Amino acid sequence: MIRFLEVTKIFPRAGAALEEVSFYIPKGEFVFLTGHSGSGKTTTLKLIHMAERPTRGEVRVTGFSSLKTPRRDVWKVRRRVGFVFQDFRLLPGRTALENVAFALEVTGAPKGEIRPRAQRLLAQVGLAAKAGASPEELSGGEQQRVAIARALASDPLVLLADEPTGNLDERATRGIMDLFWELHARGMGVVMATHDLDLVRQYPKARVMELAQGRLVYDSRPGE
């Protein structure tokens, strides 16, 4: 599903963000990506999303290789890999429903299906009642739910989440984590970057990979 083969990522001025990182994540796995700030978590997620390309090594995602996928084909990867962020990145001035509908629309969903599907996605993240609210009128946890619904629009195989609970209080965090586990229980893979080890400890069934200064220093379930 997701495979890193001796991946090194060097940023021109900042130096190596990742060094010789190799791992495999099978379909449907729940993974915590941990490490201090600057250890390379975001870079790892961006490489999976093909927003960045490795300097050396190879990244393989759902059949697409970083070495063989041209820029114009990256959208195919994006539809199989959802992405949510700490800061949600919703479009202001659009309602929750419109934010989700936008993702459906721009990925070519048939016009007649957009609205009902957006509503169904909002219901799936427990936000059916707030469909008409704009991001400014929603709490952080609710905004993150909209972002998750948007990420699910193209029916991805795996959800990447970069510190998704970083801006949320304890209750909202639990809500989002419950949602992730629910999705995971239905077969969705989740790769969640977080530096919050207390949170990680609450989910002992998840796989934990720890980065330190760009190197993979711990893997609770190394496998192949």
Added chain:
Amino acid sequence: MARIFSEAVAGFRRAPLLTGLSVLMVALAFLVLALFGLVAHNLQAAVSQLEERVEVVVYLREDARPAEVSAALEALRTMPGVEGVRHVTKDEALERALRELPEIAEVSSDLEVNPFPASLEVRFQAGRRDTETVKRVAEAAASLPGVEEVRYGREWVERLFFLRRVAGLAALVLGVSFGAVAALIMATAIRLAVLARRDEIYVMQLVGARDAYIRSPFLLEGAVVGTAGALLALGLSWGLYVGLSRFLFRLEWLPAVWSLGGVLAGALFGLLASALALQRQLRRL
């Protein structure tokens, strides 16, 4: 399709000044090209008309003997490339002059003698009207007995060709300069349009919209700007053409294929200019 169109329209609304400027610059670039086209087309017509009339005129001396004249006539007639030779006597020359320039009549009636020389007019076969052939015949004619002077109009044709080349070069330089400025302004317009929609484009890329989907409204906008510019240029040059034809000299309008090709080129230019600008802008997001 409706989306592409409405977003392109929104693009115009967002930056009407810049869009207008883009159209104007494209129009300027294409106006230069259209004017050159007008010049080239009319010169071409003039040149081919003149070409038909290319001839060598061999003026005969006052004291040329009839035997010398007929020998010259025969010699010229058999030269390669020559189609025919016509003998114009002094009387005929005078008659012709009177017909073409009636003012001469007043002067000539006072004259005791006919000032016009007799001549031999050499016409050339089609396809043999090149400088080389004409020159060879003219030089041979000059050395024939009884010949005073040889003139030929080939220089004019050469000059017209030269003029056309110079005009072409000038049009190219000007057209390319204006075209480059137009492309730059369009790039600025695209940059603003992309910036204005930065958040949406970001989300589109995030969730996996195809590049073509993201680009098409901008490309359409570029094509429309290019087409509008070319049409404006066509209108302006039509106005210029009408004015010139009415007040200066008769001109022929551009062939329809040229006008059509120009408008298509305008659309293509706009499309390419925005594609190029987009390439850079989208990569930066």
